[in-house]
Amino acid sequence: MELRRRLRVLLMGHEGAGKSEQLLNLATQFPDAHVYLFDMEDSILPLIVGRGEVPTNLTLYRDWPETFAEAMAQFKDTCIETRAKAKHGDWIGFDVGHQWWQMAKEAYLERQYGDPSAYLEGQ
Numbered sequence: 001m002e003l004r005r006r007l008r009v010l011l012m013g014h015e016g017a018g019k020s021e022q023l024l025n026l027a028t029q030f031p032d033a034h035v036y037l038f039d040m041e042d043s044i045l046p047l048i049v050g051r052g053e054v055p056t057n058l059t060l061y062r063d064w065p066e067t068f069a070e071a072m073a074q075f076k077d078t079c080i081e082t083r084a085k086a087k088h089g090d091w092i093g094f095d096v097g098h099q100w101w102q103m104a105k106e107a108y109l110e111r112q113y114g115d116p117s118a119y120l121e122g123q
Helices: 019-029 045-051 068-085 098-113 116-121
Strands: 035-039 058-061 091-095
Touching: 019 035, 019 045, 019 091, 035 068, 045 058, 058 068, 068 098
Parallel strands: 035 058, 035 091
Antiparallel strands: none
């Protein structure tokens, strides 16, 4: 399989299956490409530390604000900047994780119901 001809690749699996590891492996498997990784829950940095070196073709985005609105604004801006920098053959990976999904659900409930507990009480 020629991976450079892809439009998108989706990695799915249970916690500990190796999804974050495979995203990081892109940097070593494709040394001529630049790899931009969005690490939402700090799962990639420990892997880098464990390996003892940062691949020179890797840009890791990992410091996100704690509130969902601020984090999403920074995430959006960073995505736009990264897409402008990335060239054909480069990789952009997202290691999203449970925490961001939970924050998105809570933000939606808060926007719809004011207080998320008001929704939960109606269930």
